[in-house]
Amino acid sequence: MRILLAPDSYKEALPALEAAEAMASGIRRVLPEAELDLCPLGDGGEGTLAALLAAASEADPIEARSAQVRDPLGREVTAQWGWQADSRTAIVELAEASGLHLLSPDERDARIASTYGVGQLVLAALEAGAERLIVTLGGSATNDGGSGMLRALGLRLLDEAGDELPDGGAALARLARLDASGLDPRLATLKVSAAVDVDNPLCGPRGATAVFGPQKGADEAVVEELDVALGRFARMSAEVLGEDHQQLPGTGAAGGMGYAVAAWLTGELRPGIELVMERLNVAQRLEGCDLLITGEGGLDGQSLGGKTPIGAARAARAAGVPAIVLAGRLADGWQAAHDEGVSAVFTLCDAAMPLEQALTRTAELLADRCEAIMRLWQVAHSD
Known part of the structure; x- marks a missing residue:
């Protein structure tokens, strides 16, 4: 299985590269043989x-x-x-x-x-x-x-x-x-x-x-x-x-x-x-991928204006690759992401958690969520 891990930073919590590394650690718990391409992104904002x-x-x-x-x-x-x-x-x-x-x-x-x-x-x-x-x-x-x-x-x-x-x-x-x-x-x-x-x-x-x-x-x-x-x-x-x-x-x-x-x-x-994905050859890196996982701190209706998860999902859709978004929080209008190539959206926390605690545990939460997604993927693709 080949997966492109292309998150933005999780603001005030985790830089994009560390976020991709946390995603990879969770996936390897389930699929140690998976081919993982770490591709940290940015959309013009911090990071x-x-x-x-x-x-x-x-x-x-x-x-x-x-x-x-x-x-x-x-x-x-x-x-x-x-x-x-x-x-x-x-x-x-x-x-x-x-x-x-x-x-x-x-x-x-x-x-x-x-x-x-x-x-x-x-x-x-x-x-x-x-x-x-x-x-x-x-x-x-x-x-x-x-x-x-x-x-x-x-x-x-x-x-x-x-x-x-x-x-x-x-x-x-x-x-x-x-x-x-x-x-x-x-x-x-x-x-x-x-x-x-x-x-x-x-x-x-x-x-x-x-x-x-x-x-x-x-x-x-x-x-x-x-x-x-x-x-x-x-x-x-x-x-x-x-x-x-x-x-x-x-x-x-x-x-x-x-x-x-x-x-x-x-x-x-x-x-x-678009500028960043062009420089990082994202379209070419999506070729042959089975899945894209992206994300950032928040997802809402404004994300369609040019935020990383939506841009990455649009590129994945063009390549025929399903896209999953992992968001720290969801706000009004996030459902519109499904019209832009996003296959599924998950938040990082399973239960209510103080913001300060969530920020310090972002890497752990990303890894756990990716592990859960991969277990679900195995069930969906089992013979």
């Missing part, structure tokens, strides 16, 4: 860079590099990025510099959190001689429309008095002028692709702030304030650039970072899972 680094090989090497950058609140942190010398390609993961995981719950403040550190990573890539940039968007603590990144790259955001605005999305409400004369000239020839894990526009009821702001510390009043501020930034950007990108699907990714990439870096927004 995507780690998945790509884990999959690197001598034939397709990716070097892990690091840089000192600002975190969402301006503190210095060490952030990792990837470098592929042969193709002069840099891989920057937003979450490394501006991720929600870098802040404690009481530090989350979508009004002031900044993507400046992401711009510093892009500068490091330019200094290395990057000709192509892949930036993965997801897991952000920010809601500044990517303005912090652009500031690091030389864009000036000025108020009525001609003074620089402070960091964060809320300050964009006072934006009076954009000065692009200092933008790094190397950006003009940099080919940029952004891996996004959502298809939301920048503003409005499905926009970056309304949908994702609350998890970053924004209450109802702050959501309204930031949505208006992002709209102002987009309108003034359109005046400078001559084109309005704010309704483009994916521009709402990572608190509006998708907008900054599309509008200011003329980047292509691609579903992150």
Whole structure:
């Protein structure tokens, strides 16, 4: 039996590679002779860079590099990025510099959190001689429309008095002028692709702030304030650039970072899972497989917008391979996954369990669930 194990990370619990290894350990309890292909995935969110680094090989090497950058609140942190010398390609993961995981719950403040550190990573890539940039968007603590990144790259955001605005999305409400004369000239020839894990526009009821702001510390009043501020930034950007990108699907990714990439870096927004699966040759690896097992921390109706389990299941369906999803939790709309190639969905816990306990036992729970699935598989395929 041949099985492709292609999970994303289980947020706050287990990186994707460790999740695949836990799945494999449970399967081997029942089918020690099974051929297991461990293929950790990412959809543009936290852990995507780690998945790509884990999959690197001598034939397709990716070097892990690091840089000192600002975190969402301006503190210095060490952030990792990837470098592929042969193709002069840099891989920057937003979450490394501006991720929600870098802040404690009481530090989350979508009004002031900044993507400046992401711009510093892009500068490091330019200094290395990057000709192509892949930036993965997801897991952000920010809601500044990517303005912090652009500031690091030389864009000036000025108020009525001609003074620089402070960091964060809320300050964009006072934006009076954009000065692009200092933008790094190397950006003009940099080919940029952004891996996004959502298809939301920048503003409005499905926009970056309304949908994702609350998890970053924004209450109802702050959501309204930031949505208006992002709209102002987009309108003034359109005046400078001559084109309005704010309704483009994916521009709402990572608190509006998708907008900054599309509008200011003329980047292509691609579903992150598609980009990652393409680089990892998932379609070819599915050939001859009997089963795909994927999963991540949660599955709901929004997962259809570009999350790993759905992307992997769609690829499996195209290859005629059944797909099983293992989710830490299920929420409204998860049943729609069955229309996207998912054969069956299982949660990790058999009984009610405190979240803190479930997070520490994720590897164990994944292994146990895979063992149970394989026992059921044996019964279903017994002569």
